[in-house]
Amino acid sequence: MKISEIYDQKANSEYADGKSLSFEIFPPKKDSELKNIDETLEILCELKPDYISVTFGAGGSSNCNRTIELAKKIKNKYHVEPVVHLTCLHYSKAEIDEFAKLLTDEGIQNILALRGDKKPDIPEKEDFEHASDLIAYLKSKGDFCFLGACYPECHPESVNRISEIKHTKKKVDAGAEILLSQLFFDNNQFFRFLEDCRIAEIDVPIIPGIMPVINAAQIKRMITMCGAAFPVRFQKIIEKYENNKEALFDAGMSYALSQIIDLLVSDIDGIHLYTMNNPLVARKICEGIHNII
Numbered sequence: 001m002k003i004s005e006i007y008d009q010k011a012n013s014e015y016a017d018g019k020s021l022s023f024e025i026f027p028p029k030k031d032s033e034l035k036n037i038d039e040t041l042e043i044l045c046e047l048k049p050d051y052i053s054v055t056f057g058a059g060g061s062s063n064c065n066r067t068i069e070l071a072k073k074i075k076n077k078y079h080v081e082p083v084v085h086l087t088c089l090h091y092s093k094a095e096i097d098e099f100a101k102l103l104t105d106e107g108i109q110n111i112l113a114l115r116g117d118k119k120p121d122i123p124e125k126e127d128f129e130h131a132s133d134l135i136a137y138l139k140s141k142g143d144f145c146f147l148g149a150c151y152p153e154c155h156p157e158s159v160n161r162i163s164e165i166k167h168t169k170k171k172v173d174a175g176a177e178i179l180l181s182q183l184f185f186d187n188n189q190f191f192r193f194l195e196d197c198r199i200a201e202i203d204v205p206i207i208p209g210i211m212p213v214i215n216a217a218q219i220k221r222m223i224t225m226c227g228a229a230f231p232v233r234f235q236k237i238i239e240k241y242e243n244n245k246e247a248l249f250d251a252g253m254s255y256a257l258s259q260i261i262d263l264l265v266s267d268i269d270g271i272h273l274y275t276m277n278n279p280l281v282a283r284k285i286c287e288g289i290h291n292i293i
């Protein structure tokens with residue numbers, strides 16, 4: 001099933017505020033660990049997400065294979081709709097063709113089309129410059145539903161907010177039917193971005209991505225990598241509990257839940273949870289909103 005159909009059904013359902021719940025997971029680094037992912041998937045799928053997206057590592061065919069293997073498992077064994085992430089900066093058209101064929105052969109219809117991060121150690125190929133190029137190219141290669149990434153606080157390479165919105169619009173005009181957002185910790189950043197998108201006539205579902213921050217290593221990674229604003233309320237949690245694992249888990253979960261509830265009571269189409277392959281986190285979040293979503 002195409003993810004766009006899930007949103008169409010929700011929009012037309014008698015429950016006017018039917019919102020989606022989706023998860024992101026990543027494939028294990030080694031093929032041998034693929035078997036152990038079942039424990040995680042069993043719990044995640046019991047929580048009845050509308051779909052699960054599977055990340056994709058840049059460069060090399062083994063990355064594609066692990067992503068596809070995991071997506072196949074989600075679809076065929078757990079009967080949940082998978083979304084396959086696919087980056088294009090380091091791939092040629094011929095390689096993308098192969099990937100599209102694999103997806104078609106496996107009946108996987110949903111692609112989160114991405115450019116991918118620039119990496120000094122992996123040579124870029126010249127066939128695709130942006131995610132919108134990948135979507136435009138893949139349109140003729142199969143019957144796919146395309147999702148795209150969006151950045152409430154701007155992509156790190158963006159010149160300014162205006163160009164960010166213009167490029168997001170280009171992605172949607174190219175064929176992205178749903179946008180999944182980069183993680184953020186300040187809901188006001190997301191609400192402002194959503195409003196700007198609507199003014200720019202970007203009318204597709206824009207799904208906020210939420211990552212519960214539950215350990216110190218994760219916090220350090222966030223600070224150096226994602227450029228998200230840290231509200232004072234969130235900073236105080238980190239300062240107070242950085243070295244207290246259990247307390248940080250409780251406070252991080254509670255912060256994420258308060259973000260999610262604030263989003264759910266507003267006019268949004270769903271929540272995308274960055275699970276970090278931690279089923280306990282997903283379960284706790286779902287328990288916290290099971291009468292709401």
Ligand code: FAD
Nearest residue numbers: 055056085114115116117130131149155157158167180182
């Ligand atoms: P683009 O849409 O191409 O945007 C990249 C930059 O170019 C932006 O600054 C944008 O403003 C600008 N731009 C876009 N279009 C144009 C244009 N037509 N002309 C000029 N400038 C333009 N990475 C992975 O490697 N694997 C994953 O599985 C993965 N999953 C992700 C999931 C989500 C929900 C998100 C938000 C990101 C994910 N990423 C992943 C990271 C992503 O690959 C990087 O953020 C990457 O740097 C940009 O990808 P993009 O598809 O947004 O690129």
